[in-house]
Amino acid sequence: MENNKHFDVVVVGTGNAALSAAVTASEKNRKVLMLEKGPEHKRGGNSYFTDGAIRFAYNDLDGIRSIVEDLSDEDNVEMPEYSVQDFHDDLMKVTQGKSNPKLADHLVSKSHETILWMKEQGVKFIMNENQFYETDGKKTFWGGLLSNKIKWNFTKFVIDRNGEVVKRFGPQDEPEKMDNLISELLNK
Numbered sequence: 001m002e003n004n005k006h007f008d009v010v011v012v013g014t015g016n017a018a019l020s021a022a023v024t025a026s027e028k029n030r031k032v033l034m035l036e037k038g039p040e041h042k043r044g045g046n047s048y049f050t051d052g053a054i055r056f057a058y059n060d061l062d063g064i065r066s067i068v069e070d071l072s073d074e075d076n077v078e079m080p081e082y083s084v085q086d087f088h089d090d091l092m093k094v095t096q097g098k099s100n101p102k103l104a105d106h107l108v109s110k111s112h113e114t115i116l117w118m119k120e121q122g123v124k125f126i127m128n129e130n131q132f133y134e135t136d137g138k139k140t141f142w143g144g145l146l147s148n149k150i151k152w153n154f155t156k157f158v159i160d161r162n163g164e165v166v167k168r169f170g171p172q173d174e175p176e177k178m179d180n181l182i183s184e185l186l187n188k
């Protein structure tokens with residue numbers, strides 16, 4: 001086999017899990033090959049479509065500040081504490097205790113450091129704009145969720161007659177914003 005075709009690690013897929021594995025292997029100076037089943041313009045599986053909301057244990061607001069850099073006191077944000085135990089309890093509640101205990105422990109105990117690692121890779125996190133209520137100018141976020149500004153963080157799609165995605169829009173974009181594009185496609 002030619003030298004330039006030698007790889008230490010082969011990662012199958014190009015979604016978030018695959019990219020995380022590939023970056024981790026690269027960090028250890030391994031030469032990585034990524035294989036994707038889908039065509040180039042459809043690569044990334046579900047990660048292409050994700051809204052990017054992410055749950056992790058952060059303890060107090062300082063734990064959030066370590067992730068969301070531009071969170072200032074003027075933002076007047078309140079976020080209930082969310083410990084590893086809280087996360088674990090929620091996970092077991094929604095899965096009716098059926099989560100694999102070892103995997104559940106791993107997920108929750110490593111959740112904060114995982115998000116920090118993603119931040120180090122250049123993912124920018126923001127407070128989840130869909131998940132707060134406001135009283136007396138104070139924004140209270142609930143549910144322990146952040147969002148990331150990764151480039152595939154779009155949730156509305158305009159598709160053409162062939163079912164191909166023509167353009168993606170953000171979760172807060174009003175449908176009117178799509179009017180012109182839809183008219184254009186209808187006239188084709």
Ligand SMILES: Cc1cc2nc3c(=O)[nH]c(=O)nc-3n(C[C@H](O)[C@H](O)[C@H](O)COP(=O)(O)OP(=O)(O)OC[C@H]3O[C@@H](n4cnc5c(N)ncnc54)[C@H](O)[C@@H]3O)c2cc1C
Pocket residue numbers: 012013014015016017018035036037038043044045046047048049050051052053054155
């Ligand atoms: C609309 C939407 C919104 C979502 N919002 C959220 C959210 O807010 N928060 C959240 O936590 N989760 C959300 N999810 C779920 C989240 O997107 C998925 O759990 C996550 O992206 C899965 O990542 P993954 O890398 O495991 O798989 P995927 O991203 O699906 O990647 C799998 C990859 O493997 C490739 N592949 C499959 N078989 C083969 C093969 N045989 N050979 C080569 N390649 C192959 C696929 O083409 C794909 O690229 C959302 C999902 C959708 C669809």
